[in-house]
Amino acid sequence: MQAQRLIKKDVVIIGAGAAGLICAIETGKRHRSVLVLDHMEKIGEKIRVSGGGHCNFTNLNLQPGNYFSTNPHFCKSALAGFTPEDFISMLDRHGIEYFEKEKGQIFCKKTSREIVRMLYKECANAGVEMRMNCRASVISKNENFSIATNWGVVEASSLVIATGGLSYPELGATDIGYRTAGQFGLKVTKLKPALVPLIFRQRDREIFKELSGVSFDASVSCKGAHFRGKVLFTHRGLSGPAILQISLYWEQGDKISINLLPDIDAYALFISKRTSRIALSNLLSEHLPRRFIHTWCCLHASSRPLRTYTEKEIKDIAGLLHSWTIIPEGTEGYRKAEITLGGVDTAELSSKTMEAKKVPGLYFVGEVIDVSGQLGGYNLQWAWSSGYAAGQYA
Numbered sequence: 001m002q003a004q005r006l007i008k009k010d011v012v013i014i015g016a017g018a019a020g021l022i023c024a025i026e027t028g029k030r031h032r033s034v035l036v037l038d039h040m041e042k043i044g045e046k047i048r049v050s051g052g053g054h055c056n057f058t059n060l061n062l063q064p065g066n067y068f069s070t071n072p073h074f075c076k077s078a079l080a081g082f083t084p085e086d087f088i089s090m091l092d093r094h095g096i097e098y099f100e101k102e103k104g105q106i107f108c109k110k111t112s113r114e115i116v117r118m119l120y121k122e123c124a125n126a127g128v129e130m131r132m133n134c135r136a137s138v139i140s141k142n143e144n145f146s147i148a149t150n151w152g153v154v155e156a157s158s159l160v161i162a163t164g165g166l167s168y169p170e171l172g173a174t175d176i177g178y179r180t181a182g183q184f185g186l187k188v189t190k191l192k193p194a195l196v197p198l199i200f201r202q203r204d205r206e207i208f209k210e211l212s213g214v215s216f217d218a219s220v221s222c223k224g225a226h227f228r229g230k231v232l233f234t235h236r237g238l239s240g241p242a243i244l245q246i247s248l249y250w251e252q253g254d255k256i257s258i259n260l261l262p263d264i265d266a267y268a269l270f271i272s273k274r275t276s277r278i279a280l281s282n283l284l285s286e287h288l289p290r291r292f293i294h295t296w297c298c299l300h301a302s303s304r305p306l307r308t309y310t311e312k313e314i315k316d317i318a319g320l321l322h323s324w325t326i327i328p329e330g331t332e333g334y335r336k337a338e339i340t341l342g343g344v345d346t347a348e349l350s351s352k353t354m355e356a357k358k359v360p361g362l363y364f365v366g367e368v369i370d371v372s373g374q375l376g377g378y379n380l381q382w383a384w385s386s387g388y389a390a391g392q393y394a
C-alpha cells in the first residue's frame with residue numbers, strides 16, 4: 001500500500017474563489033506558509049462567469065444596508081477594512097480597465113479573466129502554493145487541523161473555509177462549508193437560493209410561454225421591498241434584475257406585485273385620451289411591448305376604444321397596471337441562483353477576524369457566511385472584504 005502524502009503548512013484555505021484567493025494573498029504577504037486547495041481544475045470559476053463574463057466586481061455606492069444577515073451590523077467592519085476603492089486600486093496596479101455601468105456597478109472593460117489572472121499573479125508573488133483538482137473531504141482537529149484530500153493529508157494550525165454557497169454546482173459548489181461548521185458545533189442559518197429567476201404556476205406558464213425573451217422596465221414589490229429594473233419573461237417564468245432582487249425577499253406562497261408603468265399615472269393618461277378613438281392596447285403599446293400588452297389585455301381588460309370604458313373600468317384597469325399581481329410557484333433553485341441566502345451564523349464568528357469564537361484557528365470567509373448582498377457587485381465585494389479581514393489574522 002502506498003503511504004499517504006502528509007503536507008504541513010501554517011494555513012490551509014479550502015476554496016480558490018474570490019474570498020479564498022484574497023485571503024491567501026494577505027496571509028502569504030505575512031510570510032505564513034499557505035496552501036490553497038480546490039477540487040476544480042481552474043481557480044476563480046465564479047469570478048470568470050460573473051457579470052456575463054465582465055464581472056461586476058464591486059459597487060461604488062456600497063452601504064451595509066445592501067446586505068442581508070441575521071446581524072446587519074456584522075459586515076460593517078470587514079467592508080470598512082477593505083473597500084471598493086481598495087479593490088479598484090489593485091486593478092489599477094495591474095493595468096486592468098473597468099467602467100461604471102449604472103448605479104455604481106463596476107465591471108471589467110475586457111473580460112473577468114483579467115481579474116482571475118491578477119489574483120493568480122498576486123498569489124504567486126506572495127508565495128502562495130495552489131493545488132487544484134484537490135477535493136477536501138474529512139476535516140478533523142487535534143493540536144492542528146487535518147484535512148483529508150484525494151491528494152494526501154494536509155495539516156495546518158489555521159484553516160480557512162472559503163467554499164462559497166450551494167449555487168451552480170457545475171462551478172464547484174458543495175456543502176462542505178456548512179457541514180464543517182456543523183461538525184464544529186457552529187450554527188448555520190436557514191439556506192435558500194437567491195438572486196434567482198421565479199417560475200410561474202402551471203396555468204400562467206401556459207399563458208405566458210409565447211412571451212419568452214420579452215422584457216420591460218418595471219418596479220417589482222414583495223413584502224414592502226421594491227426594486228426598479230428590467231423584468232424578463234423566460235420560458236418558465238420571470239427573470240431580469242428586478243426579479244432577481246425581489247427573490248431575496250420572496251418565500252413560497254408570497255405574491256409579487258409589478259408596477260407596469262412606474263413613471264406614468266395610468267389613470268391620468270386614460271383621462272387625457274378619454275375623447276380619442278385610440279384602443280386601450282394601442283395606447284399601452286406605446287409604453288410596453290406590444291406582445292405583452294396583447295396577452296395582458298386578453299387576461300385583464302378586453303381592448304376597446306378608450307372612450308367606451310366607464311369611469312370605474314378606467315380606474316380598475318389603471319389600478320391593475322400599477323399593481324399586476326403574480327403568485328410564483330417557486331424559483332429555478334440553486335442550479336440558476338447567483339447566491340445562497342443564509343450561511344454560517346454570524347453570532348459564531350468575530351466580525352473583525354472571521355474566526356470562529358468557539359474554535360481558535362478556524363475561519364470562514366465569503367458567501368459561506370450568513371451575509372448576502374443584493375445584485376450589483378455587492379457579493380464579490382463581500383468576498384474580497386471578508387477574505388482580506390481573515391488574511392490579516394489566519
Ligand SMILES: Cc1cc2nc3c(=O)[nH]c(=O)nc-3n(C[C@H](O)[C@H](O)[C@H](O)COP(=O)(O)OP(=O)(O)OC[C@H]3O[C@@H](n4cnc5c(N)ncnc54)[C@H](O)[C@@H]3O)c2cc1C
Nearest residue numbers: 015017018019039050051056136164172366367377379380
Ligand atoms: C452566474 C453567476 C453570476 C454572478 N455574478 C456576480 C456579479 O456580477 N457580481 C457579484 O458581486 N457577484 C456575482 N455572483 C456571486 C459571486 O460570484 C459569489 O458570491 C462569489 O464568487 C462568492 O465567492 P466565494 O469565494 O465565497 O465562493 P466561490 O467563488 O463559490 O468559491 C468557492 C470555491 O470552493 C471550491 N470548493 C467547494 N467545495 C470544495 C471541496 N470540497 N474541496 C475543494 N474545493 C471546494 C469551489 O470549487 C470554489 O472554487 C455571481 C454568481 C453566479 C453563480
